Amino acid sequence: MFEPVIAPSGTLLGLLQRGRGDGTLHALAAPRAEALKALNHCVLSDPRHDWQVENRSLYYARLYLDLDGGLEAIEAHLLQVDDHLDTDETRTGLALAVLGHLASYGRDDALDLLRRYAVSGSNWAWALDELALRDDDSGLRSLALPVLARFPATPEGDAELAAAVRDAFEPRPWRLWAEDPRDAVGARVRAARERGSFDRWQRQLRPSGPRPGWSVQAVFEYAEQGLERGVQLFLPASRCLGAVAGSEDRDVIIEAARSGPDGARCTALHYLAESRDPAVLDLVEAAAADPSRTVAEAALHAFERMCGEAAVDRARRWVQRPDALGDTAAGVLACRGGAQDAGLVLGALRETVRAQGPDARLLWTLVDGAGRLGIDAAAPVLRHVYRETASSHLRGQTARALAATDPSFATGFAVECLWDCEETTREIAALHAETGDARVAERLRRLAADPAEEAEVQTAVRSRIGDTPLL
Numbered sequence: 001m002f003e004p005v006i007a008p009s010g011t012l013l014g015l016l017q018r019g020r021g022d023g024t025l026h027a028l029a030a031p032r033a034e035a036l037k038a039l040n041h042c043v044l045s046d047p048r049h050d051w052q053v054e055n056r057s058l059y060y061a062r063l064y065l066d067l068d069g070g071l072e073a074i075e076a077h078l079l080q081v082d083d084h085l086d087t088d089e090t091r092t093g094l095a096l097a098v099l100g101h102l103a104s105y106g107r108d109d110a111l112d113l114l115r116r117y118a119v120s121g122s123n124w125a126w127a128l129d130e131l132a133l134r135d136d137d138s139g140l141r142s143l144a145l146p147v148l149a150r151f152p153a154t155p156e157g158d159a160e161l162a163a164a165v166r167d168a169f170e171p172r173p174w175r176l177w178a179e180d181p182r183d184a185v186g187a188r189v190r191a192a193r194e195r196g197s198f199d200r201w202q203r204q205l206r207p208s209g210p211r212p213g214w215s216v217q218a219v220f221e222y223a224e225q226g227l228e229r230g231v232q233l234f235l236p237a238s239r240c241l242g243a244v245a246g247s248e249d250r251d252v253i254i255e256a257a258r259s260g261p262d263g264a265r266c267t268a269l270h271y272l273a274e275s276r277d278p279a280v281l282d283l284v285e286a287a288a289a290d291p292s293r294t295v296a297e298a299a300l301h302a303f304e305r306m307c308g309e310a311a312v313d314r315a316r317r318w319v320q321r322p323d324a325l326g327d328t329a330a331g332v333l334a335c336r337g338g339a340q341d342a343g344l345v346l347g348a349l350r351e352t353v354r355a356q357g358p359d360a361r362l363l364w365t366l367v368d369g370a371g372r373l374g375i376d377a378a379a380p381v382l383r384h385v386y387r388e389t390a391s392s393h394l395r396g397q398t399a400r401a402l403a404a405t406d407p408s409f410a411t412g413f414a415v416e417c418l419w420d421c422e423e424t425t426r427e428i429a430a431l432h433a434e435t436g437d438a439r440v441a442e443r444l445r446r447l448a449a450d451p452a453e454e455a456e457v458q459t460a461v462r463s464r465i466g467d468t469p470l471l
Contacts, residue, residue, distance in 0.1 A: 003049070004017070004045065004046065004047045004048070004049065004390075006018070006047060006390045009387050009388050012026050012027060012030055012034065012035065012038050013038045013041060013042070016038050016039060016042050016060075016063075017042055017047035017390070018047075018389070018392060018395070019054070019055070019056050019059050019392040019395075019420065019421030019422065020392075020395070020416065020419075020420065020421075021415075021416035021417055021418060021419030021420045021429075022416050022419075023419075024059070024062070024063055024066070024419040025416070027039065027063055027066075027067065028066060028067075032067055035063075035067055036067055036069050039060060039063055039064065039067070039069065040069075040073040040074070042056070042060060043060050043073075043074060043094055043095050043098055044073060044074070044077045044095060046090060046091075046093070046094040047390070048094075048392075049390060049391055050391070050393070051090060051094070053393050054391065054392045054393050054421075054422070055392065055421050055422050055423065056094060056392070056421050057094060057097035057098045057100070057101055058101050058421070058452060059419075059420075059421035060094075060098050061098045061101035061102050061105065061452075064098070064102060065102070065105060065107075070109075071099070071102075071107075071109055071110060071113060074095050074098070074099065074113070075113055077092070077095060078092055078095060078096075078113070078117050078121060079116070079117070079120070079121070083121055083122050083123075084122055087122040087123070089123050089126055091123075092117075092121070092122075092123045092126070093123065093126055096114065096117070096123065096126045096127050096130055097126075097130065099111075099113055099114050099127075099130065100130030100131075100133065100134060101452060103130070103131075103134040103135075104451075104452055105452065111131075111134065111135065111139070114127050114130055114131050114134075114135075115127075115131065115135070115139065115142075118131060118143055118146075118147065119143065124150070125168070125169075128143070128147065128168075128170070128173055129168070129169045129170040131143070131173070132170035132171075132172040132173050133170060137176060140172070140173045140176050140177075141176055141177070141180070143173070144173075144176075144177045144180060144185045144189075145184070145185065147173075148161070148177075148184070148185060148188060148189070151164070158188075158191070158195070159195075161188070161189075161192045162191075162192040162193075162195040164192075165189065165192040166193075174189055174193065177189045178190045178193060214240060214244050215244060216241065216244060216245050216249045216252060216253065217252075219237050219240045219241050219267065220237075220256060220260065220261075220263065220264035220267060220268075222237055222240070223237040223263035223264060223266065223267040224261055224262075224263030224264060225263075226263065227262055227263040227266075227294070228263075232266075232294075233263075234263070234266040234269075234270050234298055235270060237263075237267040237270075238267050238268075238270035238271040238274060241253070241267065241268075241271040242271065242274065242275070245271070250277070253268045253271060253272065254268070254272070254277075254279055254283070256268040257269050257272055257280070257283045257287070258283060258286070262292055262294050262295055265287065265295055265298075266294065266295060266298035266299075269283060269284065269287060269298055269299055269302045270298065270301075270302045270305075272302075273302035273303065273305060273306050274305070276306070276307075276308050276310070276311075278310075280302075280306075281303075281310065281311070281314045283299075284299045284300075284302060284303045284325075285318075285325065287299035288300055288303075288323075288324065288325040288328075289323075289325075296324070300325065300328045303325075303328055303329075303332070304328050304332055306332070307336065311332060311336070312332065312333065312336050312337055312338075312341075314329070315328075315329035315330075315332040315337070316329075316333065316337075316341065316344065317329075319333060319344050319348060327348075327352070327362050330344070330345065330348035330352075330362065330365075330366060331362060331366065331369075333345055333348075333369065334348075334365045334366050334368060334369020334370070334372070334373075335365060335368070335369060335372075337369070337373070339373060341373070342373045342374075342375045345369045345370060345375065346370065346377055346378050348362075348366055349363070349367070349369075349370055349378055349381055352366060353381055353385060357388075358384065358385045358388040358389040358390075359389050359390055359391060359394070363385060363389075363394060364393075364394055364397060367382065367385065367394065367397050367398050367401050368397055368400075368401065370382060370401050370405060371397075371400055371401030371402075371403075371404040371405060372404075374404055374405060375405060376405050376406075378401070378405055379402065379405045382398050382401050382402050382405065383406070383413070385398050386398045386399065386402065386413060392420070392421050392422050392425070393422065395420070395422070395425065396420070396422045396424050396425035396428070399413060399414070399417050399420075399425050399428050399429070400424075400428055403428055403431075403432050410432045410433060410434045411434045411437070414428070414429045414432045414433040414434070415429070415433050415434070415437055415439060415440055416429075417429030417433070418433055418440065418443045418444070418447070419443070423453075423454040423456065423457050424456075426447070426453075426454075426457045427454075427456050427457045430444065430447065430457055430460035430461045430463075430464060431463070431464070444461050444464060444465060445465075447461050448461045448462060448465060
């Protein structure tokens, strides 16, 4: 999947791509045709950098409802010939999830389109999962033969069917089909379910991880073999070291962390960090500058997982470094530093935004740290991150930090956040938004009555409704 191109934050398209509450408010105020064009662009070209942690589907579905938008563009996108040429689920997943929410709101055209796509589309399993949550039993039963026809009655087809049944996210359709009296449906699905259960049982009988009783050297070899296969096994290997290593092995492990092969070195660094060995911080500093990217990243990862005052003290020394170790030290102070570290965290936050922009990965930790430490002086840079970041997840973290640092949050961004795409952000807004604003009162009522809203958001909303009359 290509990296999405995000429009400027001051445009309608940019606001909708980011999932900001202002996107909905601006779309409702814009000409309907313009708003629908921007909305369709977002749904058909997923703007999320990480679709596994960022939400958009409910946000876009609600806007389709508010705009009374048709589904012609989504239908053309799903049913075009490209669907069988580009089968990556990220091409169609967002559109299918939006259809699922629309179906839950009673849009029969969305339900019908999901059924049609489950029959003919390449990402049929996602569509079937959406239908499993929204369709009735008769609708799901009507899909049994078309879906099973995807799997030829051959050993290979039966194996693929067993894998599909075993890996289904929502099992309801398969359970219904297993009850079908027809041999071509019920008997075949029951056989696939039994085979999937047997495959899972076999995997449990053949564990591939480390075995008790290994020596320290055997664990190092296990990590090295994984690295040769392109698999990083440093963390499980370090846990295995914790089970097999004794005090007499310390010198061997320290030497491996200093100059061993990459797999052994990374494993040793993680083990020493977890056990808070006095020598590990100097070893981390040396490894972080190693030409091997694998070793350097493992050293940084080991350090950021460390607890204890020694790690925090060393982070205070390293935070001024203009390299990856300095960034990691800033993250450690943001997570585990005290009030005396507020200036260092603020400086790192400002420098990260200046040098790397509002989507830098380190910001996720620094923003949380600014909120945890209550750094009021961070509010201006946090407001900048809120406006500009393309990550709705980071924006939600920033909203939480602003609630702790910015006195204007309740009458400013908190109002917008009631329409945000992330439920955690809406929850923060429900707890803080100033109810004297007429828009807030109406939005809280709507969220409280919306059956698709998350329970945590509705709990926060009802706590405000109970405490404050909504005029």
